[in-house]
Amino acid sequence: MEFVDxxxxxxxxxxxxxxxxxxxxxxxxxGGRLRHREGAAVLxxxxxxxxLLALGAGFVGILRG
Numbered sequence: 767m768e769f770v771d772x773x774x775x776x777x778x779x780x781x782x783x784x785x786x787x788x789x790x791x792x793x794x795x796x797g798g799r800l801r802h803r804e805g806a807a808v809l810x811x812x813x814x815x816x817x818l819l820a821l822g823a824g825f826v827g828i829l830r831g
Contacts, residue, residue, distance in 0.1 A: 777827030780820045787817025 791814030
């Protein structure tokens with residue numbers, strides 16, 4: 767049985783969760799459905815931003831691992 771690098775597993779997990787967060791955050795903001803719910807629109811944008819950060823961390827982890 768070979769050794770599995772936990773950094774690579776966490777990097778792929780960060781990539782997967784980052785993609786989900788970006789898609790979910792941008793999907794919630796599309797079409798102006800959150801027009802009268804400014805707090806929800808801000809949270810959706812923040813989720814998309816955190817998703818981008820997770821994607822970046824996942825790419826860095828894969829490149830360094």
